[in-house]
Amino acid sequence: MRVKTNGSIWKWALGMVGLVALMLCPLGTIAVAHAQTLTGRWVAQGRTLHNGEQEKAIFNLKQDGSKLTGTIRGMGFEVEIEGTVNGAHFEIFGKGWNDKKPFLVGDLLDGKLTGMQWDHKFEALPATSADEFPKLAYIEPPALHKVAYNGLAKTPPMGWNSWNLFADKVDDQTVRTMVDAMVSSGMRDAGYIYVNIDDTWEGLRDEHGVLHTNSKFPDMKALADYVHSKGLKIGIYSSPGPRTCGSYPASYGFEEQDAKMFAAWGFDFLKYDWCSASTIYSNDKLQPVYQRMGDALQSTGRPIVYSLCEYGMGGVEKWGPEVGGNLWRTTGDIRDEWDSMIDNIEKQVPTAPYAGPGHWNDPDMLEVGNGHMSADEYRTHMSLWSLTASPLLAGNDIRTMSDVTKSILLNKEVIAIDQDPLGKQASPVKNGDLETWVKPLADGGVAVGVVNLGASTATATVKASDLLPGKKVKSARDLWTHADVKFTDGSYSASVPSHGVLLLRVAAK
Ligand code: GLA
Numbered sequence: 001m002r003v004k005t006n007g008s009i010w011k012w013a014l015g016m017v018g019l020v021a022l023m024l025c026p027l028g029t030i031a032v033a034h035a036q037t038l039t040g041r042w043v044a045q046g047r048t049l050h051n052g053e054q055e056k057a058i059f060n061l062k063q064d065g066s067k068l069t070g071t072i073r074g075m076g077f078e079v080e081i082e083g084t085v086n087g088a089h090f091e092i093f094g095k096g097w098n099d100k101k102p103f104l105v106g107d108l109l110d111g112k113l114t115g116m117q118w119d120h121k122f123e124a125l126p127a128t129s130a131d132e133f134p135k136l137a138y139i140e141p142p143a144l145h146k147v148a149y150n151g152l153a154k155t156p157p158m159g160w161n162s163w164n165l166f167a168d169k170v171d172d173q174t175v176r177t178m179v180d181a182m183v184s185s186g187m188r189d190a191g192y193i194y195v196n197i198d199d200t201w202e203g204l205r206d207e208h209g210v211l212h213t214n215s216k217f218p219d220m221k222a223l224a225d226y227v228h229s230k231g232l233k234i235g236i237y238s239s240p241g242p243r244t245c246g247s248y249p250a251s252y253g254f255e256e257q258d259a260k261m262f263a264a265w266g267f268d269f270l271k272y273d274w275c276s277a278s279t280i281y282s283n284d285k286l287q288p289v290y291q292r293m294g295d296a297l298q299s300t301g302r303p304i305v306y307s308l309c310e311y312g313m314g315g316v317e318k319w320g321p322e323v324g325g326n327l328w329r330t331t332g333d334i335r336d337e338w339d340s341m342i343d344n345i346e347k348q349v350p351t352a353p354y355a356g357p358g359h360w361n362d363p364d365m366l367e368v369g370n371g372h373m374s375a376d377e378y379r380t381h382m383s384l385w386s387l388t389a390s391p392l393l394a395g396n397d398i399r400t401m402s403d404v405t406k407s408i409l410l411n412k413e414v415i416a417i418d419q420d421p422l423g424k425q426a427s428p429v430k431n432g433d434l435e436t437w438v439k440p441l442a443d444g445g446v447a448v449g450v451v452n453l454g455a456s457t458a459t460a461t462v463k464a465s466d467l468l469p470g471k472k473v474k475s476a477r478d479l480w481t482h483a484d485v486k487f488t489d490g491s492y493s494a495s496v497p498s499h500g501v502l503l504l505r506v507a508a509k
Pocket residue numbers: 011015016019163198199244245246273309332333
């Protein structure tokens with residue numbers, strides 16, 4: 001069993017914490033064991049999954065005076081923690097992934113740990129051997145070789161994914177109504193083609209190794225047919241570990257069988273999420289483990305976009321294409337908050353040289369329209385994802401989009417920047433609170449975005465000599481006001497609100 005120690009485990013800081021929160025509420029009861037110390041193994045019962053299984057997590061803690069270290073292992077993950085103890089009171093942080101605010105706070109009282117995990121109550125009892133997770137046989141990953149490019153994702157994939165908004169509440173009916181809305185809202189025609197079902201569709205694996213759906217998805221083939229009948233494509237989700245991040249059965253040991261089934265159902269996209277693979281494999285096995293599914297997908301003969309989700313560990317941008325990957329996450333899970341969005345895009349910066357047609361860096365799905373950022377912040381979000389040639393996978397409710405949300409997600413001039421066939425990922429230059437991102441375009445021009453990271457309005461100035469060295473500006477257009485603008489004496493200035501963006505497309509003479 002191995003613990004994630006890589007700093008790029010933002011996924012755990014964000015998604016995982018959310019996930020742990022889900023799993024620990026409501027918690028069971030406790031028994032005493034460790035009298036006056038937190039040292040020992042504790043078990044917290046979680047929710048009942050949609051496939052009838054019961055979630056649980058084991059806290060393996062070591063108290064040394066006021067210092068606490070250890071791990072928390074759920075069915076779908078394992079994370080390192082550290083914390084403080086003051087009398088009976090303890091506070092637990094994620095080591096390297098959640099240093100600022102404790103995600104578990106509680107007391108050791110009457111032999112049980114009781115407290116809050118974020119805003120959910122939890123209780124943990126001393127664990128017995130019956131609570132331990134079963135040990136699985138180690139499967140040696142294959143020797144490395146190059147998986148041939150599948151010819152897909154020549155521009156960054158666009159579509160919709162269920163996770164950001166619905167998490168485990170996604171079901172067949174929701175997907176169908178979302179598909180209808182993708183068509184009626186114009187999302188499909190704007191290029192958002194993939195409708196991706198994320199985690200929690202899984203049922204149980206039978207004695208023949210067949211992984212069934214749970215009752216939320218009575219007939220995947222029929223659902224895929226429906227999605228295809230609307231001119232869209234459909235995506236599914238699994239993990240190379242025994243369990244997904246949401247604790248559901250995953251593809252460990254069943255990669256080829258699962259790939260065949262996904263293809264037979266008619267899937268066009270697979271998001272493959274590391275999750276509990278960390279309890280089996282160390283990070284030096286990331287590449288061969290991902291290669292195994294890359295091979296399995298290829299041998300189905302169906303064109304399936306392969307999305308690696310391992311939060312940017314192990315230099316994935318360097319070997320992603322070798323395993324047949326078309327996109328790979330570069331960060332942990334995004335949250336619908338300015339800081340999280342900016343953090344994710346900045347983490348993606350070092351990967352810029354590795355983006356290109358067929359293989360893209362993915363700073364996670366869009367939060368535009370989910371309600372916790374301002375319109376300016378969402379315009380910045382959409383601009384940054386487009387300047388960096390990131391996949392545009394909407395994560396909001398397409399059925400009820402406001403006009404502002406529509407004006408952002410359906411801005412065809414901005415989408416064209418993302419989808420530019422040259423496939424270059426912009427990198428930022430910082431000047432005080434202003435950050436300037438320049439993306440070379442196939443027509444010899446550039447897109448330039450100036451983001452105001454500060455708390456007050458600022459004036460952004462862009463110079464033609466920086467944007468188009470050795471060339472002249474032929475024309476320029478503000479992609480959010482949809483107006484042509486003029487460079488005067490070789491520069492253009494505009495006022496940019498706090499957390500807003502100036503986004504121009506500049507054509508060269
Ligand atoms: C991880 C991924 C998320 C989502 C969840 C599902 O946290 O990073 O995007 O897929 O798992 O459990």
